[in-house]
Amino acid sequence: MADTQLERSGTERxxxxxxxxxxxxxxxxxxxxxxxxxxxxxxxxxxxxxDLGELRDIVPSAFLHDGFGHVAANTVPLLVLGFLAALRGIRRFAGVVAMIILAAGLGVWLTSPGDTVSLGASGVVFGLFGYVVVRGFVDRDAVDVVVGLLIAAFYGSILWGVLPTDAGISWQAHLFGLLGGVGAAFAFRRRTRPSLVG
Structure with a gap:
């Protein structure tokens, strides 16, 4: 019975x-x-x-793109990484994503060149990558460690995107999104109950 309930809850998640x-x-x-x-x-x-007035655009900017090609480039990694991150609960996932969006957006606002406009979900993609790779080690969960290592092997090449190699790409969003995701793994780590001694 317990195994069936676990399977059902896993399937529902x-x-x-x-x-x-x-x-x-x-x-x-x-x-x-x-x-x-x-x-x-x-x-x-x-x-x-x-620009202080632009702080209100930090959240909307993560949902907007510069053409369908830009959306297409973010679609598959966002689906894969988002799905893996959301498997541990939607409330936790919402907190993780909020932290990533804020970290990426504030990083862009503070460090990008003044004559630029940054938008797109790539900061979230980098943040979810960092979160999924680190989460298992923070939570001490063997399954999530294996998932994180597989994701690091499969998507690890995206880390080149945190380097300032292309003037048309916001490496700042990538870098600060990644840092936000790693920070979220710690901020939203699974709490363990202390064992009772008596």
Missing amino acids: AKTAGIVMVAWVALLWALEAIDIATGHALDPYGVTPR
Whole structure:
């Protein structure tokens, strides 16, 4: 009976995680379609550094992109990494994503060149990568350690994206998103109950 309940809860978590990520990605594509249909009316909601009024755009900027190619580049890694991160619970996942978005957005606001506008979910992708890779070690969970190592092997090449190699790509969002994800692994680590001695 206990094994059946564990299987059912695992299946339900996977189903919920899948629905959340498909809905998220569908939202990104819908927003980009609206942006293009309105002559890029949503692009000003990207982050322009060191303008106090732009702080309010930190959250929306993570959901907007510069064309369908930009959305497409983020879609598969966001689905994969988001699904793996969301398997441990949607409330925890929401907290992790919020921390990543804030870290990436503030990093861009503080350090990007002043004449730029940054937008896109790549900061979240890098953050989820950092979170999924580190989470198992922080939680001392063998399954998550193995998952993290597999993700590091498969997606590890994205770490080149934290280097300032392309003027058209916000390496700042990548770097601070990654740091936010690693920080989130610690901030939202699984709490263990102290053993009772009596």
